[in-house]
Amino acid sequence: MSALAFSADGHTLAVGGRVGTVWDVDSQQLLGSALSTPGDKILSLTFGKDDTLYAAGSRILHQRYVLNPRRVAEAVCKRADGGPSRGEWHTYVREMPYRQVC
Secondary structure, eight states: OOEEEEOTTSSEEEEESSSBEEEETTTTEEOSSOBOOSSOOOOEEEEOGGGEEEEEOSSOSOEEEEOOHHHHHHHHHHHTTTSOOHHHHHHHOTTSOOOOOO
């Protein structure tokens, strides 16, 4: 571990090192998967507004992670061009009935 940062409300903890992680303090559960970095150790962490996390290392000057679920969903929908079509849904999500997700 090489860096720690708490969110402003104290409910989220970010941990740096060779693998960065984000934790829910109240439940002591890992939130999501490891923070992706370009192979560099995370040496510094800070939380910004709207649950945005910033990380830095010796070769990473500034890495931004959006942690707000609503903002993440909006970004995914934008990248997915509005979400899967009915046909794409039936190809990839067969076990659930189609619904518009974006």
